[in-house]
Amino acid sequence: MEMSLKDIKKRAVLVYVGTEPEHIEFLEELSQLATGADYEVMSYLIQQRALPDFKYYIGKGKLKELKEVAVATECDVVIFDNTLTSMQFYNLEKYLNIEVMDRVNLIIEIFSRHATSNEGKLQVELMYKQKMLPRILGQGLVLSRQAGGGAGGTGARRGGGEQKLELDKRTIRREIKNLEEQIDQLSRQRKLRRKRRTQNNVKTITLVGYTNSGKSTLMNALTDANVLEEDKPFATLDPTTRKLFLGLNKNVILTDTVGFISRLPHEFVKAFRSTLEEVRYSDLIIHVLDGNSYNVSTQYKVVLDVLKSLEIENIPIITVVNKIDLGQNALFMDDYNKFIPISAKHNKNIDLLKAKISEILFG
Secondary structure (H helix, E strand, O other), X not given: OOOOHHHOOEEEEEEEEEOOOOHHHHHHHHXXXXXXXXXXXXXXXXXXXXXXXXXXXXXXXXXXXXXXXXXXXXXXXXXXXXXXXXXHHHHHHHHHOOEEEOHHHHHHHHHXXXXXXXXXXXXXXXXXXXXXXXXXXHXXXXXXXXXXOOHHHOOOOOOHHHHHHXXXXXXXXXXXXXXXXXXXXXXXXXXXXXXXXXXXOOEEEEEEEEOOOOHHHHHHHHHOOOOOOOOOOOOOOOOEEEEEEOOOOOEEEEEEOOOEOOOOOHHHHHHOHHHHHHHHOOOEEEEEEEOOOOOHHHHHHHHHHHHHHOOOOOOOEEEEEEOHHHOOOHHHOOOOOOEEEOEOOOOEXXXXXXXXXXXXXXO
16 A cells, blocks of 8 residues: 555654753653654764753764764654754754754644644744744844955845845744734633633633643543543643533533643743633642653642742642553552542542532532
8 A cells, every 4th residue: 555645754863962860851752742743753862961062052073973863864854852043953954954953843843733723823823933033033143144244344235135034034023923912812802701700600620731641531531521632742732611510509610721841942931821821810720640650750840830930829739640540650659638549531530539629619
């Protein structure tokens, strides 16, 4: 049977540069992200280096090795787990002669695949534009350095390429402003809905958690929401809101939010600020942990740090340890006071969770 072009995955080589002791965990997560974006991971390259190279991020010797690996694996893209500058993108792509991405680029690509609502698409486009503007500015810097001096010692006259870049910069800035205005309008609509809910005495619960922790599965278990469930990072990007039945005169709505991730890109927080605001105005937060993850402690801390950055105060939090059907981390065994072990997939302890929710919200 012949394969279509759609079935042929792009080949990727993953790169980590730095001195963090968790670099293996970082690369494993990058590999999951790349796989989630339908790349086939061919090889890894690690360089222990305290400071990045200004020109290439990776050192000259490792850069040569990277090119050899890229040629040997016939890869289509090199993905850095680091955040590259526009100058580094330009120099790397020129030297390697293939596409180069960094971690933020990869996350934006995954988001663009999974955004279905109007707001989700606007937020992803805003992330993309905010990420692209520095690259456009960097290209202008490269051109100006290549141009050299002009007659009369006043510098080279701007060529057509630089004039186009100037136009591109203005266009992208205008598009960013337009996107921000549209998202602000949706944020104002969201505030009106929150106000109406408060007036109608409707309690709100927000699901938060590390990406791929099983929030969508729990949403379905609690509300029969039929939200997409996939074993992929950021499988569901758009927030979903459903009614949760806890009994007569107990009006509750449950909202699933986008999953968090370590070293959250700055562009993410800026683009998704209106969606993340929902968490700040919740009556209750349910923090979903992947109890089967070997890295659950780090993921737990990442989510708490994000909540802290959102200035979450005085909102009760229920922490549930999901996926106990796959094996339970000893850290959480039987600690029902601090954590509620559940299996959202098999409806284990869901009634216990509902009882806890009802107790906190209604006494």
